[in-house]
Amino acid sequence: MEKTFVMLKPSAVTRGIIGNILTRVENRGLKIVAVKMIQLTAETAGKLYAVHHGKPFYKNLIEHVTSAPVVALVVEGEDAVKIMRKLVGNTNPKEAEPGTVRGDLAMTTTKNVIHASDSVENAQTEINIFFKPQEIMTYKRADENWIY
Ligand code: CMP
Numbered sequence: 001m002e003k004t005f006v007m008l009k010p011s012a013v014t015r016g017i018i019g020n021i022l023t024r025v026e027n028r029g030l031k032i033v034a035v036k037m038i039q040l041t042a043e044t045a046g047k048l049y050a051v052h053h054g055k056p057f058y059k060n061l062i063e064h065v066t067s068a069p070v071v072a073l074v075v076e077g078e079d080a081v082k083i084m085r086k087l088v089g090n091t092n093p094k095e096a097e098p099g100t101v102r103g104d105l106a107m108t109t110t111k112n113v114i115h116a117s118d119s120v121e122n123a124q125t126e127i128n129i130f131f132k133p134q135e136i137m138t139y140k141r142a143d144e145n146w147i148y
Pocket of ligand 1: 052057061091109110112114115116
């Protein structure tokens, strides 16, 4: 089983579409093993998006993700990183396929409602920024035998 980091951005929280997005994750067969709502500081946002530091969109990105609370998640499943990225859709919502979170629920790249790690290595780094090991749960989904 693989774990990935997911963050519902202020554009999801303030629009009241957290439940809509979480339902998609659960329905796909992925397991939510950690969840917390937090107000990001510029420092924590800077750690998450360190790779984008200096890019033209960086300032807007940090402004957006610190503008209201976010919901941070750890999501587990077979190929969770890849499956979650497919569920999320293209970074630019205008290019995202209908049926994906961004393709259904967003219009702009800055306010694209969700972030999901792009590799197993980055997932571990990002999980460590937001969660202590004891905050990540272990449990069996009742429908696990029907999903796998
Ligand atoms: P996310 O998946 O959170 O990763 C980096 C974020 O930067 C991305 O989603 C977008 O919200 C934001 N961003 C804004 N402009 C761009 C761009 N041109 N390319 C990539 N990411 C961008």
